[in-house]
Amino acid sequence: MTDFPPLRGESDPTNASTTAEFAAKMQEARHWAGNPSLETIARISEGYIPKSTAHDILKGKRLPKLDQLHHLLVAFKIPRSEWEPWQSTWMRLSTSQSRNEEPPSGNLDETRPFELPPLHLEDAETPIPWPTPVDHVDIHRKIVLWGPPASGKTCFLAALNAAIAYAPRNWTLVGGDENSAYFLDEATIDLVGHCRFPPATMIGRPIRFHLTSPVHISYPWHGRRKVRKIPLRIQLSIFDPPGGSFDSRHSRQQQVIDLLAQADGIIYFFDAVREAQCEDAWDYFHSTLSGLERKIETEQGFMGGRLPHRLAVCVSKADTAEVFDRAIEYGLVARSPSGSSDLRVLNPDALFRKIASDTSASFVDFSIRRFFHASRVRYFATSSVGFPLQEQGSDRRRKVIWHDDGPEIVGGVYPVNVLEPILWMN
Numbered sequence: 001m002t003d004f005p006p007l008r009g010e011s012d013p014t015n016a017s018t019t020a021e022f023a024a025k026m027q028e029a030r031h032w033a034g035n036p037s038l039e040t041i042a043r044i045s046e047g048y049i050p051k052s053t054a055h056d057i058l059k060g061k062r063l064p065k066l067d068q069l070h071h072l073l074v075a076f077k078i079p080r081s082e083w084e085p086w087q088s089t090w091m092r093l094s095t096s097q098s099r100n101e102e103p104p105s106g107n108l109d110e111t112r113p114f115e116l117p118p119l120h121l122e123d124a125e126t127p128i129p130w131p132t133p134v135d136h137v138d139i140h141r142k143i144v145l146w147g148p149p150a151s152g153k154t155c156f157l158a159a160l161n162a163a164i165a166y167a168p169r170n171w172t173l174v175g176g177d178e179n180s181a182y183f184l185d186e187a188t189i190d191l192v193g194h195c196r197f198p199p200a201t202m203i204g205r206p207i208r209f210h211l212t213s214p215v216h217i218s219y220p221w222h223g224r225r226k227v228r229k230i231p232l233r234i235q236l237s238i239f240d241p242p243g244g245s246f247d248s249r250h251s252r253q254q255q256v257i258d259l260l261a262q263a264d265g266i267i268y269f270f271d272a273v274r275e276a277q278c279e280d281a282w283d284y285f286h287s288t289l290s291g292l293e294r295k296i297e298t299e300q301g302f303m304g305g306r307l308p309h310r311l312a313v314c315v316s317k318a319d320t321a322e323v324f325d326r327a328i329e330y331g332l333v334a335r336s337p338s339g340s341s342d343l344r345v346l347n348p349d350a351l352f353r354k355i356a357s358d359t360s361a362s363f364v365d366f367s368i369r370r371f372f373h374a375s376r377v378r379y380f381a382t383s384s385v386g387f388p389l390q391e392q393g394s395d396r397r398r399k400v401i402w403h404d405d406g407p408e409i410v411g412g413v414y415p416v417n418v419l420e421p422i423l424w425m426n
């Protein structure tokens with residue numbers, strides 16, 4: 001005899017307008033799940049919700065964090081298909097709460113040292129406003145690549161040299177130390193020379209690059225602004241940890257969290273191909289994000305209620321059917337204004353949201369909006385190899401074709417949105 005599913009009552013949280021009302025809805029859900037004790041909740045959540053925290057949350061003294069809410073929903077036997085109203089209500093409550101926490105001035109940049117505006121590639125000639133006259137600029141940036149295994153992180157780095165070659169601004173890229181120069185040379189030979197993806201390598205150390213270009217700056221001078229051409233050098237340390245280390249079961253997760261805490265910028269890789277098969281983007285995101293939040297909160301303090309990092313969200317492998325065809329389907333692909341065959345994705349944040357919407361990455365989307373400043377997050381549709389040419393016959397409309405002996409990159413390597421996220425970090 002099969003059991004009837006438990007009655008769940010009317011525990012719809014949608015109308016909750018305070019933390020206490022939300023807690024009351026959770027209590028109802030708990031009731032319909034057979035009233036699991038605080039010990040049981042702590043055990044099911046694998047320590048994410050200690051007894052005292054569960055007590056405070058269910059009494060309405062505090063709002064759970066997003067991952068704690070998920071553990072509670074599991075403890076209360078609410079199927080994942082019914083999580084949406086809980087998450088959107090949580091989102092609404094937590095956003096209004098953090099808004100109330102923000103300092104009244106609210107102006108991010110006033111509280112920070114002077115920052116370079118993003119170095120847009122397309123307006124290479126526009127002078128960069130600078131507070132004082134200088135004869136050169138040296139910037140140091142630490143960037144961490146974050147994404148599940150095989151989401152395209154290392155290929156992204158391998159494509160940097162090719163991306164530089166097609167950039168309108170005259171950049172040069174050199175390795176900052178012997179290992180990094182070797183990586184750059186080998187990866188470029190593989191990708192551009194042989195049209196093949198570099199082998200999956202474990203790179204324990206950061207890759208150091210120097211990106212250099214002449215730029216125009218404009219600075220105040222006796223009541224006017226003066227323009228001067230100077231060399232700009234961006235010294236990058238880029239950490240490319242193995243994807244597995246973003247998972248809570250990995251012994252090196254704490255090291256990765258420490259790296260993220262020290263970073264100026266994060267490039268997050270959303271791999272729609274993997275997500276369609278494994279649905280695990282959230283697994284490689286949430287516990288690392290919780291660890292990062294804890295560390296920043298206790299050691300540096302949040303900035304206006306959120307993390308201080310710049311976050312570039314790259315929808316990676318944008319040339320694949322899983323991304324490219326969906327972008328076409330949503331009307332988000334256009335030719336460049338020059339009328340050339342160059343294609344671009346018009347609205348990468350909409351593309352990310354649409355592809356993520358019915359997968360575990362929808363939680364990633366929620367968390368990004370909740371924990372990072374909107375003005376510090378930007379979305380990119382990225383391909384390390386470039387978009388396929390639409391004119392090609394249907395069987396050739398793929399940029400990468402898989403054979404028994406591995407993938408073949410068709411028609412040369414023209415990376416899309418590889419340099420852009422890095423420059424936007426500055």
Ligand SMILES: Nc1nc2c(ncn2[C@@H]2O[C@H](COP(=O)(O)OP(=O)(O)O)[C@@H](O)[C@H]2O)c(=O)[nH]1
Pocket residue numbers: 147148149150151152153154155156197198199200201243316317318319320382383384385386400407
């Ligand atoms: N079609 C396509 N495949 C890619 C791209 N980047 C990576 N891949 C594939 O994904 C595999 C794993 O990429 P890799 O960069 O090593 O992933 P990582 O583990 O995140 O560093 C590669 O061997 C390629 O087969 C891309 O831009 N387009």
Ligand SMILES: [Mg+2]
Pocket residue numbers: 153154155200201240241242243
């Ligand atoms: Mg890798």
